[in-house]
Amino acid sequence: AGLYMLYRLRQLGMTARVYESGDGVGGTWYWNRYPGARCDVESMQYSYSFSEELQQEWEWTERYPKQAEILTYINHVADRFDLRPDIQLETRVVSATYDEASQRWTVETDHGDKVCAQYVISAAGCLSAARVPEIPGLENFTGKQYHTGHWPHEPVDFTGQRVGVIGTGSSGIQIIPVLARQAKAVTVFQRTPNFSIPAWNRPLPREDQQVWKAQYAENRERARSTRSGILYDYSQRAAFAVDETERQQEYERRWARGGANFTHSFNDIYSDRQANDTAAEFVRGKIRDLVKNPTVAALLSPTDHAIGTKRICVDTDYYETFNRDNVSLVSIKENPISEITTRGVRTEDGVEHELDLLIFATGFDTVDGQYTRMDLRGRGGRTIQEHWAEAPTSYLGVATTGFPNMFMILGPNGPFANIPPAIEVQVDLVFDLVKAAEAASAPVVEVNRETEDGWTATCQMIASYTLFDRAESWIFGANIPGKR
Ligand code: NAP
Numbered sequence: 001a002g003l004y005m006l007y008r009l010r011q012l013g014m015t016a017r018v019y020e021s022g023d024g025v026g027g028t029w030y031w032n033r034y035p036g037a038r039c040d041v042e043s044m045q046y047s048y049s050f051s052e053e054l055q056q057e058w059e060w061t062e063r064y065p066k067q068a069e070i071l072t073y074i075n076h077v078a079d080r081f082d083l084r085p086d087i088q089l090e091t092r093v094v095s096a097t098y099d100e101a102s103q104r105w106t107v108e109t110d111h112g113d114k115v116c117a118q119y120v121i122s123a124a125g126c127l128s129a130a131r132v133p134e135i136p137g138l139e140n141f142t143g144k145q146y147h148t149g150h151w152p153h154e155p156v157d158f159t160g161q162r163v164g165v166i167g168t169g170s171s172g173i174q175i176i177p178v179l180a181r182q183a184k185a186v187t188v189f190q191r192t193p194n195f196s197i198p199a200w201n202r203p204l205p206r207e208d209q210q211v212w213k214a215q216y217a218e219n220r221e222r223a224r225s226t227r228s229g230i231l232y233d234y235s236q237r238a239a240f241a242v243d244e245t246e247r248q249q250e251y252e253r254r255w256a257r258g259g260a261n262f263t264h265s266f267n268d269i270y271s272d273r274q275a276n277d278t279a280a281e282f283v284r285g286k287i288r289d290l291v292k293n294p295t296v297a298a299l300l301s302p303t304d305h306a307i308g309t310k311r312i313c314v315d316t317d318y319y320e321t322f323n324r325d326n327v328s329l330v331s332i333k334e335n336p337i338s339e340i341t342t343r344g345v346r347t348e349d350g351v352e353h354e355l356d357l358l359i360f361a362t363g364f365d366t367v368d369g370q371y372t373r374m375d376l377r378g379r380g381g382r383t384i385q386e387h388w389a390e391a392p393t394s395y396l397g398v399a400t401t402g403f404p405n406m407f408m409i410l411g412p413n414g415p416f417a418n419i420p421p422a423i424e425v426q427v428d429l430v431f432d433l434v435k436a437a438e439a440a441s442a443p444v445v446e447v448n449r450e451t452e453d454g455w456t457a458t459c460q461m462i463a464s465y466t467l468f469d470r471a472e473s474w475i476f477g478a479n480i481p482g483k484r
Contacts, residue, residue, distance in 0.1 A: 001123035001409040001423045002027070003074070004050060006083050008431040012438065017117075018083075019109055021092040025078045027125055029070040034148040034171065034359075035156075036178035037067035040260060040314035041418050043204060044212045045230050046070070048077065048420055049220040056213055064201045064259075064314070088113075095375035096120050098404060103443045105405065119434060121407045122371065126414075129369030131480070132360050133166075137339040147360040148175060158183040162354060164345055166337075167361030168194055169474075170313045175361060176327075177317040186327045187353050189337060189345065192472070193302040195283050196313035200258035220421070229418035232261045239266035239275035251282040263308040270308055270466050280307040290319040299331045309471035366474045367412050368392035378403035388412075393456045395447040398429055404446040407433070413459045416475065 002018050003025060009016040022030045039046050043060035058073060065073075078084055092110045099106065105120045107113075130149030132138070138145075146152065148171040163183045165172055168190045180186045212219065223231045233254075239247060247266075254262040262283075268275040284301040291297035300319060321327055335347045344355040365372075368388055376384040379402045387402055394400045397414020398407050407430045408414070415422040437445045463469045469476060477483035 003083055005121055005123055005427045006086055007081050008427055016086055018087040019091045019093050020089050023090045026071045026074045029067055032149050033067050034151040034175050036174040039065050055216050060204050062201055063204050064199055097377045119405045123409045124370040126410045127364045127366055129365040131365045133362050135340050140342050141340050142342045143356045145358045160184050161356040163357045164355040165359045165361055169363055172361035173313045173315045173318045177321040180321045180324050180327045188329050189332050191332050193300050194313050195302050195307045196315040196318050197262045198258045199314045199316050224421055229421040232264045234264045235266050237266055238268045239278050259314055260312050263312055276306040287319050292323050296322050296329050305471040306467040309468045310473040363474055363479055395452045395455045399447040401447050401449045401452050404444040
């Protein structure tokens with residue numbers, strides 16, 4: 001988001017400075033370099049579309065891009081468009097304060113930089129404030145601890161290690177099979193099971209890419225008009241418009257193709273619980289087929305939420321991994337973690353699970369976490385924490401009242417969709433706003449309260465048509481105690 005925003009601001013002839021806390025560009029794909037990290041949107045759809053030359057010349061190697069390849073791609077973009085001179089790495093923004101008299105922002109960094117700016121734009125992402133839960137005794141563990149979202153740059157060797165993983169969302173589901181192949185023992189601490197669909201990842205032949213590239217512009221345009229920004233095979237049929245046999249055939253066909261396309265098997269899966277149950281039960285049946293121990297299969301089978309309403313996972317060998325002798329599953333729903341000890345994790349049944357290494361795949365303080373970590377102050381010195389005390393809101397994901405000339409890319413109530421096109425849409429909107437303000441010599445762009453409230457109501461109305469808001473998901477902040 002930051003790279004593309006910079007690219008666009010230069011088109012306006014503006015000077016811009018980009019601050020980045022990492023020692024390289026890439027954001028999500030810079031930090032989340034855990035083994036098995038891969039995007040679950042297909043390579044041909046997970047990239048920038050703003051440059052025809054870029055999208056024609058870049059070659060992907062696999063159906064789903066792995067983290068290292070996406071990071072290489074992002075670095076290529078930074079070089080190709082000569083963006084690096086305006087990016088200051090290893091610098092975290094600690095505060096931004098709006099001065100009403102001068103109509104300027106003062107931005108301060110952890111290096112003591114203090115700069116004055118007319119516009120402040122946050123491209124800090126929506127899944128970037130990695131979160132380790134507060135578990136008693138955390139500091140006592142003598143082994144190594146890692147969070148998937150803050151993975152070290154040097155390789156971690158799991159050979160001969162007893163590894164514990166807390167968390168079974170997209171990150172946990174990706175890392176667990178890789179660990180199991182290397183570690184001596186893997187203990188998975190699962191609070192809530194998630195639905196996962198096989199990726200069936202494979203090399204991406206050049207000829208297949210050529211077919212896609214021949215109509216890239218048209219494909220992008222079509223993708224942009226879909227609800228997820230991804231060209232899936234969206235069914236136009238309701239689940240009960242076909243009989244049981246045909247329904248099962250459709251699910252089998254989608255399972256065999258792999259990926260999140262599965263949840264678009266019928267057009268009411270996200271809106272009708274009974275329709276959703278048919279898809280959920282199909283996946284639970286697959287889990288029973290794949291996992292040999294029926295008790296483990298039952299524990300791995302989600303029943304608490306409608307399929308797709310906590311972000312669907314896409315995996316390689318996830319369920320099969322639980323058939324291995326060196327992998328065990330501890331359901332911490334029934335038997336919660338009571339403390340972390342010097343040697344491992346103790347559960348309430350009194351068992352101490354001894355570990356050499358503990359991995360937190362526990363997700364992020366999403367939506368507003370990356371804003372509330374900064375000291376952001378708008379009109380009247382009001383902090384973002386005060387402003388969002390009830391709930392984080394915005395207008396279209398890009399602006400919030402009381403914070404003039406501050407824009408967000410993928411802010412609260414912004415698009416929940418394929419990230420690269422969502423970023424481009426948001427950046428283009430900010431570009432248009434700044435361009436219009438400059439053309440009109442308007443010193444300030446600000447959304448008014450009424451407009452922002454209207455957008456919040458629209459988002460709530462749309463969510464109420466779906467099953468999403470009934471799930472305890474990070475999408476609504478439910479993963480942080482007291483946040484929802
Ligand atoms: P996540 O979906 O929020 O999953 C966090 C996991 O940690 C959940 O299983 C959660 O259990 C568990 N957890 C959290 N706090 C806990 C606690 N105190 N005790 C025990 N368990 C706890 O995070 P994520 O897996 O990092 O994924 C976040 C999002 O990033 C995804 O939904 C996706 O949008 C994106 N992502 C995408 C990919 C990809 O493209 N393949 C890969 C990784 C991430 P509960 O469910 O009970 O809260």
